[in-house]
Structure formats: C-alpha cells, structure tokens
Amino acid sequence: MKRYMPLFVLPTLCAFILGFILPFIMGVGLSFCKFTTVTDAKFVGFSNYIKALQDTVFRHSFWYTALFTVVSLLVINVIAFALAMALTQKMRGTNIFRTIFFMPNLIGGIVLGYIWQLIFNGILAKYSTALALNEWYGFWGLIILVSWQQIGYMMIIYIAGLQAIPGDVLEAAQIDGATGWQRLWKVTVPMMMPSITICSFLSVTNGFKLFDQNLSLTAGEPGKMSEMMALNIYNTFYGRTGWEGVGQAKAVLFFILVVIIGVLQLRATRSKEVQQ
Amino acid sequence: MKKKKVMPVLLAAAMTVGMFAGCGSNDAGTAGGSTQGAQGTQAADKSSGDGSVYYLNFKPEADEQWQILASEYTKETGVPVTVLTAASGEYEKTLKSEMAKTDAPTLFQVNGPVGLASWKDYCYDLSGADVTGQLTSEDFALKDGDQTLGIGYVIESYGIIYNKALLEKAGYTAADITNFASLKKVAEDITARKDELGFSAFTSAGMDGSSDWRFKTHLANLPIYYEYKADGIDNTDAIKGTYLDNYRQIWDLYINNATCDPKLLSTKTGDDAVAEFATEEAVFYQNGTWAYNDVKDLGDDNLGLLPIYIGVDGEENQGICTGTENYWCVNKNAAPEDIQATLDFMNWCVTSETGVNAMCKDMGFVIPFKSNLDSENVLVNAANDYLDAGKTPVTWNFTTMPSEEWKNGVGSALTAYAADQSDANWDAVKKAFVEGWATEAAAAK
Incomplete structure (x- = not known):
C-alpha cells in the first residue's frame, strides 16, 4: 500500500500549498512592498516594519491583547476543568449539562459579539454609561463573552481526559489515605497534563488571534483603546491609503509572536506531562 | 486484488478533481x-x-x-x-x-x-x-x-429632514428657521415642552458604526467647507479648525435636544434614528436624499429638508449640502x-x-448628465427648491478627509465628548480633528 502514498497525499498537499504555503510566502513578500492590489506591488524594503513598530496604537494593542490572553487563559481553563470534574461525577443529567455548556461554542463570533453588546449596553445603560466609553468595560466584556463561548469546548476536552484516567490509580490513592484535595493535585492533575497542554495552547492562541468578537463587541472603542492585535492589523490594512504594506508587516510580526509564545507555552506544559 | 485497487484510485481522483473545481470557481x-x-x-x-x-x-x-x-x-x-x-x-x-x-x-x-x-x-x-x-x-x-x-x-444632498406636522404642532414652520440661532431657539423650546408635546427635537445622534458617519463625516463637512471657503482652497494637508466652535455648537444642540440621554449615544444605531423619526418621536433627523425610502411613510406633504446651520455669518443664504x-x-x-x-x-x-x-x-438617482429626469423624491425636490431660491449649496468637502482613520478618530472623540461634555473632552475632539488631519495626511503620502 505504501507506493500509493503520493497519490493519497497529493490532494491535501496541493490544497495545503495553494491555500497556505503560497499565500504565506506572498504575504511575507508583500510586507516589504507598497501595494494597492496584491498582484501589483513595489518593493520598499523595511519601511513598512519601521512604520509598524513606531505605531503606538499597535504597541498598546499588544499589551492589551497579552493581558487579555493571560486573564482568559486562567478563567477559561479553571472553570472548564471544574465543570469537567463536576460532570464526570455519577449524577443524573450530565449529558444534558454537557450539551448545554457546549452549545455557545456553535454560535459564530460576530453574532455573539452583537448579542452580548446588547446585553452589556442594556445593563450599563442603567448606570448611564456604555461599553464604548471605557476600555476596561470592553476588556471584561470580552472576557465574559469568550469564557461563555469557549468554556464548553475546553470542558469537552477535559472530560475526555478525565475519562481516560484509570480508576484503579485513584482508588489506590484513596485506599492509601489520600484526601480528595491530594488526589486532585497529586494524581488527577498530573495525569491530565496532556489535556491541559492542548487546552492552554488553544486558549492562548485563540486569545491572541481574537478578531470577530472584538470587532463586533467594541470595534476598538473608545478611540482604539480596546483594539486587539488582529483588529489593529485589519484596521491598518484598510484604514489608510497606502498602508496596506504596513498592515502586512504587522501581520508578519504578529505571526512570529504567536509562534514564539505558542512554542514556549507548549514546552512549559509538555515538560510537566507524566507517562501513564 | 486488481479490483480492490481501483476504488482508492477513483476516490483519490475524485478528490483531486473536486479540489481543482473548487479553486477554479474563484473567478470573477x-x-x-x-x-x-x-x-x-x-x-x-x-x-x-x-x-x-x-x-x-x-x-x-x-x-x-x-x-x-x-x-x-x-x-x-x-x-x-x-x-x-x-x-x-x-x-x-x-x-x-x-x-x-x-x-x-x-x-x-x-x-x-x-x-x-x-x-x-x-x-x-x-x-x-x-x-x-x-x-x-x-x-x-x-x-x-x-x-x-x-x-x-x-x-446626492443632505441636510436636516423634518416632520412638517410636528413642527407646526410645536407652533413653528420652516420659515422660522433661517440660521443657527433660530434653529437653536426652536429646538430648545421643543425640548422644554417635551412632555407636553410628546416628542423631542432631534432623533438620537447615534454613534454606532451604522450611524456615526452622519456626524464624523457629513456634519464635519460644514466646518471644513467654511474653512476652505474662507481660505479659498479646495483641499489641504493641514486643517486649522477655524470653525470648530461652530461644530461644537451644532453637536451640543443635536445631543442635548434629542430623544435620548447623550451618554447613551454610543449604543444608538442608524435604525434607531429612523424608527424615532418614522414613529414621530422627533421633528428633526439629519440625513440625505438617499433616506427617502426609509421615511416616506410619513407622507410626501409632511417631509421637508432644512440646511444644516452652524452659526456662521451670512448663513441665511446657505443651502443644502449637495455633491x-x-x-x-x-x-x-x-x-x-x-x-x-x-x-x-x-x-x-x-x-x-x-x-x-x-x-x-x-434607482431614484439625480444624475449630473444632460438627460436627467425630474425626481419623484420629495427630498431631492426640496433640495432643488433651495437652489432655485438662489441659496448657495454646500459642497461635499468630506471627500478630502485624509483617511478612514481620521474619521474614526473624530468619531470616537465625539462619542466621549457626548458622554461628558467638558472642555477637556472637546479639546480631544479638536486634537483629533486638527492634529489627526496633519498626521493622517502625512501618513497617506
């Protein structure tokens, strides 16, 4: 069967090259150019990168995004883990609860953003204020929205991980006199590290790449203060005549950053994984 | 054995074909x-x-x-x-x-x-x-x-669309409004008697993305128009903001005499303003001839269009913004x-x-070609009446605004100012307007 390998790989490989590798190389190339349409570009060297790095709004968006990622990483994973623990106990209706918690994940980010915008503004209106007036309202609004959306998804991954832990290990720990708390930290969590690696990787990259929710919930108001990196790149690309290349340069920087952070995070959690 | 191998080959072929078909359809x-x-x-x-x-x-x-x-x-x-x-x-x-x-x-x-x-x-x-x-x-x-x-x-033309019946109910006609002072008097009088009359002067000046262009672009055209006119230019890399105090006056008037609390403007949409105007909750609605279909249910006899007065000398002769x-x-x-x-x-x-x-x-267009036909759009005809009466139309200078970024900057500052009408916040609007213009004009070079 081995000699058919090229044949089977071919379609996917073609799609991968056309859909990812080529646009990626083109994108990197364009970040060194000034252009209006992508097929008609003029080489300008590093000037796009210089403009991108001089942009104070871009730097602000980096810190804002980084803070958002850390907070959402903690909130999402702690709650998702707790829910997964609760829903793997032997109690009635766990499947219904799992379904309900998972459902928000099936709704698109743009729609969610608008719905939550109505909810938050409805509440804030009672206090004569609104989301667009304070960057921290936007920040916590995004945290709530993203948690609501992603906790269910992470929960499913954690449930799968929990179910894979052999019962005899926990039983042995119990017979040896370990308390519930000790069993959680000394047995369950170490055994769950592969799931934790995946979930934290997903929440970190999702946090950095967050776009549609940001666009529809706050659109960067007030005055770009709640603009995250992906939205900043998008706005740079379309906001000014002749700045397409700068947006492209920012996107390349953004890619490098996400890769570095992703790799560091994987290393950190991988090293804690134990052999079962 | 031979037969068994046919299937995977066929499947692979089918996948490949499907893929190329998918790519091919990316054409115009x-x-x-x-x-x-x-x-x-x-x-x-x-x-x-x-x-x-x-x-x-x-x-x-x-x-x-x-x-x-x-x-x-x-x-x-x-x-x-x-x-x-x-x-x-x-x-x-x-x-x-x-x-x-x-x-x-x-x-x-x-x-x-x-x-x-x-x-x-x-x-x-x-x-x-x-x-x-x-x-x-x-x-x-x-x-x-x-x-x-x-x-x-x-x-196209824009100005302040008004509801004739409501204006009369408040005891005025369009003839009473000839400049900013009289517009202000009428609007503030309506606000003072809001509960008795059952309607407000202006529809909400929503700063949501679906509506903010009415103010950060269209309303901002007026101070730009007057500055260009005073300086005899039609484009610039450095706006001075000579008429920004007038911009503040009209913006104050809009937001403080509207259907809603100015603090809530960031949440108000274009549809909100249309709904308020169509359900007779407000007399005035700043928009243009393209909005005719949204408001025509009020009846053609009931709709009129006023110039946007911002309190510049000689504005009695100012017409509608047309361009x-x-x-x-x-x-x-x-x-x-x-x-x-x-x-x-x-x-x-x-x-x-x-x-x-x-x-x-x-399509209901007014076309700038010799063959143009008379319009059935009341707002278009109202705009033409000002032209016939010898009023000077305001040109569309917002097409010279340096970038989208500039408009967004002014819009955000206006929203913040509406929520807290302090001088400091107005300074932020000025900064976005004047310094923002210079920065954006330089950036777009």
Whole structure:
C-alpha cells in the first residue's frame, strides 16, 4: 500500500500549498512592498516594519491583547476543568449539562459579539454609561463573552481526559489515605497534563488571534483603546491609503509572536506531562 | 486484488478533481459581495470578441436595478455585462481583491480625491469620452492634473429632514428657521415642552458604526467647507479648525435636544434614528436624499429638508449640502476592446431612454448628465427648491478627509465628548480633528 502514498497525499498537499504555503510566502513578500492590489506591488524594503513598530496604537494593542490572553487563559481553563470534574461525577443529567455548556461554542463570533453588546449596553445603560466609553468595560466584556463561548469546548476536552484516567490509580490513592484535595493535585492533575497542554495552547492562541468578537463587541472603542492585535492589523490594512504594506508587516510580526509564545507555552506544559 | 485497487484510485481522483473545481470557481463573480449581485449577469457568450463590461457596483440598494439594466443592454447590443455588487461597507475590500484578478472589473468607482489617490494608476483617462461630454458641469469630473480620471454619476444632498406636522404642532414652520440661532431657539423650546408635546427635537445622534458617519463625516463637512471657503482652497494637508466652535455648537444642540440621554449615544444605531423619526418621536433627523425610502411613510406633504446651520455669518443664504462621492472610473489595464465596450455602456446608461429611466426612476438617482429626469423624491425636490431660491449649496468637502482613520478618530472623540461634555473632552475632539488631519495626511503620502 505504501507506493500509493503520493497519490493519497497529493490532494491535501496541493490544497495545503495553494491555500497556505503560497499565500504565506506572498504575504511575507508583500510586507516589504507598497501595494494597492496584491498582484501589483513595489518593493520598499523595511519601511513598512519601521512604520509598524513606531505605531503606538499597535504597541498598546499588544499589551492589551497579552493581558487579555493571560486573564482568559486562567478563567477559561479553571472553570472548564471544574465543570469537567463536576460532570464526570455519577449524577443524573450530565449529558444534558454537557450539551448545554457546549452549545455557545456553535454560535459564530460576530453574532455573539452583537448579542452580548446588547446585553452589556442594556445593563450599563442603567448606570448611564456604555461599553464604548471605557476600555476596561470592553476588556471584561470580552472576557465574559469568550469564557461563555469557549468554556464548553475546553470542558469537552477535559472530560475526555478525565475519562481516560484509570480508576484503579485513584482508588489506590484513596485506599492509601489520600484526601480528595491530594488526589486532585497529586494524581488527577498530573495525569491530565496532556489535556491541559492542548487546552492552554488553544486558549492562548485563540486569545491572541481574537478578531470577530472584538470587532463586533467594541470595534476598538473608545478611540482604539480596546483594539486587539488582529483588529489593529485589519484596521491598518484598510484604514489608510497606502498602508496596506504596513498592515502586512504587522501581520508578519504578529505571526512570529504567536509562534514564539505558542512554542514556549507548549514546552512549559509538555515538560510537566507524566507517562501513564 | 486488481479490483480492490481501483476504488482508492477513483476516490483519490475524485478528490483531486473536486479540489481543482473548487479553486477554479474563484473567478470573477463570486468574491466579496454577500448580496445577490454575486450571481452576476453574464447573458451572452464572452468569446464574441467585441469586448465585455464588468461593473463593480458600490450601491447595494440599487443592485437589482443594475442587474436588470445590464441584461437589457445585453439584449439590445449583444455585449455581455457583468454586475457585481459589494456588500455595504465592503467596497474597498472587494475592489482590492477583484482588481488583483485576471478578469478585473472594467468599471469601478472611487469616492473622491482620497479614493482616487489609491487607484489612480488604474484609471483610464476619460477626457474626450462621449460620456464625459454628457456631464452638465465640469465640477462633476474628478481630475488629476489635466486628466479626467473619474466622473460623478449620481448627485446626492443632505441636510436636516423634518416632520412638517410636528413642527407646526410645536407652533413653528420652516420659515422660522433661517440660521443657527433660530434653529437653536426652536429646538430648545421643543425640548422644554417635551412632555407636553410628546416628542423631542432631534432623533438620537447615534454613534454606532451604522450611524456615526452622519456626524464624523457629513456634519464635519460644514466646518471644513467654511474653512476652505474662507481660505479659498479646495483641499489641504493641514486643517486649522477655524470653525470648530461652530461644530461644537451644532453637536451640543443635536445631543442635548434629542430623544435620548447623550451618554447613551454610543449604543444608538442608524435604525434607531429612523424608527424615532418614522414613529414621530422627533421633528428633526439629519440625513440625505438617499433616506427617502426609509421615511416616506410619513407622507410626501409632511417631509421637508432644512440646511444644516452652524452659526456662521451670512448663513441665511446657505443651502443644502449637495455633491457626490460616487465617481465612475474605467480600468486602464483592461483589454482595449473591453475599455471601449465599457465606455459605450456608460454612455448608453446616461443617454438612452432605457438607461436614463432606470437610473432616474428605478434607482431614484439625480444624475449630473444632460438627460436627467425630474425626481419623484420629495427630498431631492426640496433640495432643488433651495437652489432655485438662489441659496448657495454646500459642497461635499468630506471627500478630502485624509483617511478612514481620521474619521474614526473624530468619531470616537465625539462619542466621549457626548458622554461628558467638558472642555477637556472637546479639546480631544479638536486634537483629533486638527492634529489627526496633519498626521493622517502625512501618513497617506
């Protein structure tokens, strides 16, 4: 069967090259150019990168995004883990609860953003204020929205991980006199590290790449203060005549950053994984 | 054994074919626009050799009419015309991706000098073209040096739309409003008697993305217009903000005499303002002739249009803001026969009976061409009345605003100011307006 390998790989490989590798190389190339349409570009060297790095709004968006990622990483994973623990106990209706918690994940980010915008503004209106007036309202609004959306998804991954832990290990720990708390930290969590690696990787990259929710919930108001990196790149690309290349340069920087952070995070959690 | 191997090969082949079919359909006609325009109208065979037209339309509200007009043209002349409409607010994005293709649009549009700056390398010189000769005034040609790169194809006007019956109920008529002072007096009187009358002066000046352009772009045009006029210029890299105090006056008037608390403006949408006006919760509504369909249920006799007065000396003679941000451009890089076909199509649209009827009646445009027909749009006619009465129309200088970023900066500052009307916050508006202009103008170079 081995000699058919090229044949089977071919379609996917073609799609991968056309859909990812080529646009990626083109994108990197364009970040060194000034252009209006992508097929008609003029080489300008590093000037796009210089403009991108001089942009104070871009730097602000980096810190804002980084803070958002850390907070959402903690909130999402702690709650998702707790829910997964609760829903793997032997109690009635766990499947219904799992379904309900998972459902928000099936709704698109743009729609969610608008719905939550109505909810938050409805509440804030009672206090004569609104989301667009304070960057921290936007920040916590995004945290709530993203948690609501992603906790269910992470929960499913954690449930799968929990179910894979052999019962005899926990039983042995119990017979040896370990308390519930000790069993959680000394047995369950170490055994769950592969799931934790995946979930934290997903929440970190999702946090950095967050776009549609940001666009529809706050659109960067007030005055770009709640603009995250992906939205900043998008706005740079379309906001000014002749700045397409700068947006492209920012996107390349953004890619490098996400890769570095992703790799560091994987290393950190991988090293804690134990052999079962 | 042999038979068993046939299946995987077939499956793999099927996948490959499916994939290439998927890539192939990425041609003109599917990109960007989420409207029905994406289906395109390609009635005749493209290989007829005589060139074809591909129009990337900006106005989603006129998509259906363009599709019909395109097929009429094909029926009459045999020249294939494809119309693709970009979704609202997506024009630049759609244009950028469409222009990068082999079958690029032959006819597209820019919004004025700033839009032209990014597309001028793609614009065919229209001087001497038949359609250019049909223009009623040189003012509607978009020039770069001595080249005519774009021509306006629709004229629009905006001002303060008002509800005549409600204004009378409050004890006034439009004749009482001749300048900013009298507008302010009427509006503040209505606000004072709001509970007794049961309506407010202004609809909410929503700063949501669906409505903020009415203020950060259209209202901001007035201080820019007066400054250009005072300085005798029609474009600048450094705005001085001479009339920003007037901008503040009118903005204060709008937000403090409206249906809602100014703190909540950031959440109010364009639909909110339409709804308030249509349900007679407010007398005044700043918008333009294009909004006629939204408000016509109030009855033609009931609708009027006032100039936007901002308290400048001699503004009694000021008329409605009239201009265009819709300029047709022809793609220079298209094949010569396609360029010719496109020029013929444009000329046909503005000279033939079918074309003119479609543009003036079906699409409801006022076209700056000799063949323009009388409008059925009350707001258009109201704007013309000011012209007939000898008032000076306000030109659309917002097409010279340096970038979208600038508009957004002013918009955000206006929203913050509305929530807390302090001098410090107004200084932020000034800063966004004046310094923002200089920064953006420099950045766009």
